[in-house]
Amino acid sequence: MAVVDSDEQTKNFLKSLGFPYLKIHHAINHYDFTKGDRKILIIGPMGSGKTEFSARIYRDSLIALKKSEKLRGLTMAGEADRRNIFYIRSKIDKKRFEDYPEDALAYRSGYERLGNCVASIEDSFELEKILDEECKVGTWILDEAEFFDERIAYVIDNFSSKKNGINFIFPMLIINFRKDIFNRTARLLMEIATDVFPLTAYCEHPECIADSYYTYRYYTIGGVECPALYFDPLIIVGGDKTLDDSKTPNYSTRCDHHHFLPGKEYTFLTLRPLGELAYSGNVDPLLNELMYIKNDIKKSEIYKKFAQKFLNTDSPNPIMMNALKVKCIAEKALIYLFSEENLLSIQQMRELAEKIDADLDYINDRLLESRRIKL
Numbered sequence: 529m530a531v532v533d534s535d536e537q538t539k540n541f542l543k544s545l546g547f548p549y550l551k552i553h554h555a556i557n558h559y560d561f562t563k564g565d566r567k568i569l570i571i572g573p574m575g576s577g578k579t580e581f582s583a584r585i586y587r588d589s590l591i592a593l594k595k596s597e598k599l600r601g602l603t604m605a606g607e608a609d610r611r612n613i614f615y616i617r618s619k620i621d622k623k624r625f626e627d628y629p630e631d632a633l634a635y636r637s638g639y640e641r642l643g644n645c646v647a648s649i650e651d652s653f654e655l656e657k658i659l660d661e662e663c664k665v666g667t668w669i670l671d672e673a674e675f676f677d678e679r680i681a682y683v684i685d686n687f688s689s690k691k692n693g694i695n696f697i698f699p700m701l702i703i704n705f706r707k708d709i710f711n712r713t714a715r716l717l718m719e720i721a722t723d724v725f726p727l728t729a730y731c732e733h734p735e736c737i738a739d740s741y742y743t744y745r746y747y748t749i750g751g752v753e754c755p756a757l758y759f760d761p762l763i764i765v766g767g768d769k770t771l772d773d774s775k776t777p778n779y780s781t782r783c784d785h786h787h788f789l790p791g792k793e794y795t796f797l798t799l800r801p802l803g804e805l806a807y808s809g810n811v812d813p814l815l816n817e818l819m820y821i822k823n824d825i826k827k828s829e830i831y832k833k834f835a836q837k838f839l840n841t842d843s844p845n846p847i848m849m850n851a852l853k854v855k856c857i858a859e860k861a862l863i864y865l866f867s868e869e870n871l872l873s874i875q876q877m878r879e880l881a882e883k884i885d886a887d888l889d890y891i892n893d894r895l896l897e898s899r900r901i902k903l
């Protein structure tokens with residue numbers, strides 16, 4: 529019998545069939561419900577088919593469940609059966625699926641309906657509850673797990689050491705639009721993982737077909753592509769449709785060459801030090817910069833830095849300047865310093881927001897998505 533779950537085995541199997549020497553890619557297997565104790569990361573950028581991968585595992589489970597009773601022993605883990613799948617998504621991600629039935633597992637080219645085997649939860653505490661309630665479930669798919677609190681990694685790790693043989697599957701973004709590890713939750717899940725399936729997608733740039741890993745965030749304003757700034761809020765839930773909106777970003781997959789990320793240097797060279805000054809009690813320099821950004825952007829440091837780097841140079845890169853066309857740049861700077869760098873107190877946040885006449889709805893929506901208290 530040929531086992532084909534590793535590259536080497538696939539190679540030997542095909543060789544035994546008389547294949548000549550050629551480049552052999554690893555087999556695309558059906559999901560193996562006989563193997564337990566796995567924590568599987570399915571990682572890849574937007575559009576790489578992570579959700580479709582989950583849907584395929586679900587379809588495999590429907591086939592596996594039809595098999596004879598004799599097989600049960602192979603897929604059981606205590607009272608749970610790994611062929612019983614439960615799909616969990618984050619409540620904040622729910623608006624991505626507004627157009628689909630409540631129980632739909634939606635991907636780009638269709639959807640599966642999961643009936644009672646799907647739930648939207650808020651945090652790791654709710655996950656704990658469902659894990660205890662659904663004792664027949666042997667395979668848990670936790671979609672976009674990076675949206676949850678860090679605690680979730682330990683809830684899962686403890687649950688799987690208590691209940692032998694249970695599997696967890698995490699279709700998730702491991703790298704954010706800044707090309708950093710998504711967040712601490714992603715880092716902790718990487719630490720407990722046993723398997724990883726990396727998926728790629730074509731670079732979405734019209735002049736490119738390279739295999740790509742990076743998630744690119746941009747805004748479309750009047751049909752013009754405006755790359756997101758480095759200090760754009762870490763989590764902004766986007767839709768699957770492309771929007772022409774200055775406040776809601778679009779996402780796509782891009783190769784290194786077409787992934788534009790303006791403002792990283794400004795963030796560390798200027799913005800963060802202004803936050804540090806505010807932290808030590810001197811808020812005015814930050815306030816000045818925010819006022820300029822809000823009311824007269826050409827006088828701001830960010831504009832001067834961008835003009836120097838992307839316009840007045842031997843190799844100009846004007847698309848980067850489009851990043852300054854989006855709304856709420858001062859608000860984004862405040863959110864970054866407050867919620868990611870912890871350099872502003874809630875009191876300072878409120879005062880600065882008031883002084884620059886900030887868009888409070890925008891700030892509060894972002895703080896909610898990054899699990900912070902509202903202003």
Ligand SMILES: [Zn+2]
Binds near residue numbers: 732733736782783785
């Ligand atoms: Zn490209």
